[in-house]
Amino acid sequence: MKLFTRIIGAVLLSATALFAHAQTPSEYQLGPGDIIKITVFQNPDLTTEARVSEASMITFPLVGSVQVGGLSVQAAELRIAKALKDGGFVQQAQVNVLPVQIRGSQVAVLGQVNRPGRFPLETSNTRLSDMLAIAGGISNAGSDVVLITGVRSGKAFRKTVDIASMYLNGNTADDILLAGGDTLYVHRAPMFFIYGEVQRPGTFRVERDMTLMQGLATGGGLTLRGTQRGITVHRRNAEGKVSSFKPGMDDKLQADDVIYVQESLF
Template sequence: MSHRALTGFVLLLLALLFWLGIVSPARAEVLQNNPGVATSEYVLGPGDIIRITVFQNPDLTTETRVAETGAITFPLIGTVTVGALSVPAAERAIASLLRDGGFVLHPQVSILPVQMRGNQISVIGLVGRPGRYPLETTNLRLSDMLAMAGGIAPNGADTVVLIGTRGGKAVREEIDIPSMFLKGGENDLPLAGGDILYVHRAPTFYIYGEVQRPGTFRLERNMSVMQGLATGGGVNQRGTTRGLQVHRRDAEGRPEIIEATLDHLLKPDDVIFVKESLF
């Protein structure tokens, strides 16, 4: 279906919904002019700036900020608490007050979030620009927020930890970023206000002994001892690959020494020790 045909279909659908009374004219206008705004899912919070319109009552059009108490001031009805309400619930609350007060006989209220400042996402850890970011769109996803925060730093891990609340329950997710993109973004989760994204440092390993460049290096996935040695420039003229040792700590934190082969897989914080050749 072409873009023009799709647009015509959307307009026809909105007209039908309006005629059936499912969508108010004000709501239809908002959806027509802002097709990417899924306002029905958004919960209003302190700091949000919203535009309120009442069909056939242009003098009641108001743009206001939700106070820290969650309240706004609206013409004729005064203070209304909309904080913690979804957009449709806030629309119904205002419409009910207008109708019960006898100000508008059949009020059709529409609310459009102009700036969503009440809900923020915290991005911490090893990213380009850690900080708090406003949830300015209702369909913001993990990849969008990482881009806003400058991406993962060079020494950051490939996994992002998401901590938040869904349906009143605390959730914690670990998202593998490379796999997310290689699999078509299936784990590119939508974000919600109050979410925390944390990027830990990338796992590392160490090389010391008779190598070209001893030091600390990033541990890539499924990296073998041979690949680790190559990262360090390989064994120098005095070294040997015979008798390689990998020093690591077990699950209880006790140190252990492993007589490793070149195919041995490394783990985070492993230390490769290259001995000096006797010949």
């Protein structure tokens, strides 16, 4: 009867471990701030909930400090089991590690996304596109360009990626692998302003390669009193000085352009 009970217990423990690993991919590496629950089969007194310190260590009964930071869940289980065996405490330890809170390997997503926040790197091959999807994608007010900052090989890392070009031109190399501590920032999309004799004056997004004619159409077109001869564009140069000019209908719009449509005199 005791043997049967031990077999059933082992089966249940194995099922629990499989479920835990299904919820947390084994590729995920534990990091500082993570909270894990550790159980040892047939040793309930050793059940522990521990936080991974900034030095990547946890404190475990009997064996003291154990370094688990940078290890996968499975590797951490093996290391704790080895520490118990080497200390002569449990010879054939069956250790189960279950992450309770994942805080170590996180990426911050800021700016014009639908769900900004901090998100864990649940696998070691999480790419830029994956993280944008986790954050709900770029919002309607967001730019096509994403700024990534972080640390690589101990040095500051900074890269800008044009998401639209990445897909339209097949630049898959720009879909980079992310690392813990990275920050993604999506700035607001470039805007232009239109007022005067148009149907719908206001502020609108500058689409890629947008012309003045397309900008006027976005504003609903001219009113009955408006005239194409009375269109003026006010534009700020790199020095911050604003100048005005009479544009052609096929001229490209730029960020922060102000379009004014005058009333026809006749």
